Amino acid sequence: MLVYTTKIPVSDELGFDQFVEYIFVWLKGSKHYHFTDESWNRNAFQELSPNENESLQIAFYKQINICAVRFRFKDKKGFIWKTDYILNKQENKLSFQMYTEQNEKNNDKQQRIKLPVFLKKIEKFYGKDGDLEIKDLPIPVNESNAILLRDIVLNKVEYELPIIYITRDKFNTFKINPHQLAKEFKGQAHVFYDESLDVQNILKKQTNGKNPYLGAIEIYYKKAIERIYPIQLIRAKSDDERIDLIYSILINQLIRVSIDDKYSWNELKNQRQIENIDELKKKLHEIDDYKALATEYDQALDLIRDENRELKETNRVQEAKINSLNERLSNVSQEPVLIKGDEEDLYEDEQKAILEEILTAALKNLPKDHKRTRDILESVIDKNKPKCDIEQKRSDLRNYISKSSKWNQQDKNELKKYGLSIKSDSNHTKLVFYDDERYTYSASKTPSDNRGRKNLAKNLIHIFYGVNNNKDK
Template structure:
């Protein structure tokens, strides 16, 4: 399961040699002695491996794409495997940093004190991280004084977006930081900019510059690079002390965003490994074709020689040539079978990796935006599609909002939960599709059947009717007439279907 993933823009000053040396420095300077692989001596080659079966470090180079991939793997006493991957693309000057662990029953219990990897600190100290526009990428907060008000106002007004999330921390009513901003910036190094208000004296100026949309009195705002991720605002609930819960919510939200970004397969260890294996197979195929060409030439030369021999010698030579040709054909056929088998294995492994990536992403989507302790626990029901239960609960809460009194605690709480959980209206979208497709229903068309089946309905024939069972669950079913006589039947069918499952 993926724990952390980030893409970093790297300066051209990071050479291949410097990259490998930095990785080895990261190994040698680990604060946990039992994580260090001792006695590593690098000879300058970019394909090497050190360590044991339970603790090892490997480097591999994919020259065709100018990529070096590094994997550090540790197997602990419980059999859990921890992988740390650094994949550097020197053609694009970008690096993927990724942490994974093998699945275990507690895999979803993420570390509430998570910090981005120490290797990012080494990149920062070496001056290897590229600036993000007019902001450097580091591990210390930037103080927002009057000289920076225009910049932060542009971020709040969505006129300016950085490649990394911008975390704006306002001062409390008592002109103090609501969280330990130095620790926050350190834990978010490389994946966010922590921008801290210098003093509450700038509140009025900033409010006027962004139409009162700015955070104030200890509130923290996260402004994402991707417009599809809405701005998140977290209120300060403390008095005079640091609000630890506030800091953990903000850090978790930023890490979840970083983990949700799509990563090309060549920025993963497995993707590079598969590419190298395919390249090796392709080279072997070319060598086979070259050998086959040489064989045919040899046969032609042998045929010419046979024509110059007497009858007995020719018979002997022909038998020897036939035996050699048969052996050669057998070897080539065997090679072709092995090649195709290996190629199929590579393709199958690639598909499996992609499937696991999607599953992994699904797990992270379920974690996105959650606090350390869940507000609600799952019952016995399971999602019939990803996000179904969450979306339906949010739908119920959203629908009841209009009936709640303005200014009431109940309305504020319900509105806060709906706003904080990325309500996507998935059920409403499905219901609207069904409503449109059944509007003029005159019978089950192939297109309508395909849509209903895609949405999980099992369709069976029962005399003059069609029975639709939702995900083959007999609790949720309805019937359609095969050839309806009433022009309103389509709307009625849609209404029954939507009320039953959405």
């Protein structure tokens, strides 16, 4: 199963001998592997295996200017990992793929892969991806270079590596640090970010509103675009979880794309087998027993073709499975049923708690024969349980106000637990909800009798904590 793939432009300075030497340096220097004094003399094929859990294969395709390396490793859990490095000097690109033969029960979500040290060792040979350098720094987008992002958004220009574009939210901040993301994705993607909020308005005019904005992140591939909405980033509990989310979406798109034959270990190997058989056929013309050998050749070729057909059919079935799983992931990453509005929560999950109460009331009053509507409401309510207990907040506030006799310092301190601060003038006491002047209530300087305090509690709950169906009517 393919779990990671990338293709990195490299400079002319990285030759085949250096490429293989860096492979050896990586393997010899690792405490996990057991290679010692290996060497390569440009053989067409070479295999090295210090033990049953490790093997290194090197294939040199001189005619098409390609060197391919496959490293196979069985870890302590019994999982088999295969990493393919294919250097194509004709195009000056290095392809890297990682496969695993572990079980597929966690296929719904891609786990972030720790890249081999080898890719770090050859960073100095990274070339330019079109007009972009491959580096661990993000690229700021401003008025002077906005035209580059415009062409990327409108798919007028393509790069080998994906483009990750991070926008500022309405508070002029980022949901994920662009510099941290650029370091994590060096050699995997280019990272762009808004230098200011004004850039979004510039791109909106230049792209006819197709650009992401207000905290969204967009990933541009050669043949696809995917948007990550702010609500998805807010739900992640840490920067690591946000990076995992971006990584999962990025890799799931990359592994859907068929690998070019020139960068596939198996396809290159099959091509060499066919070439070897063709060469054998030419030599058979020189001997008397050509017909018998030619028949043997044809049978061998038919066998290889049958095996190729079976492999391609197996491949097709596996790709269909992967596409199905990726489709499920894509559906999860689409725009949610509800998008959070411009209001921020004044306390944890405030908006979710109010919406849950409204939907629950609507469900209760819905006729039983409205089954589809009831199923949808029940599903939405079940998947959006708030962390706060709004009814408990109402009850606590009601109990406290009902017993309070005057607005002293103890009252002021206690009311802060419910988001209420007290501001006094000559005649009244003004209560402000979470210091937002839009939500105030004027009360008398001294709470009156028991009935008056209960009415005050009822009014505060209605204004600040939503509608209570029974207790505060």
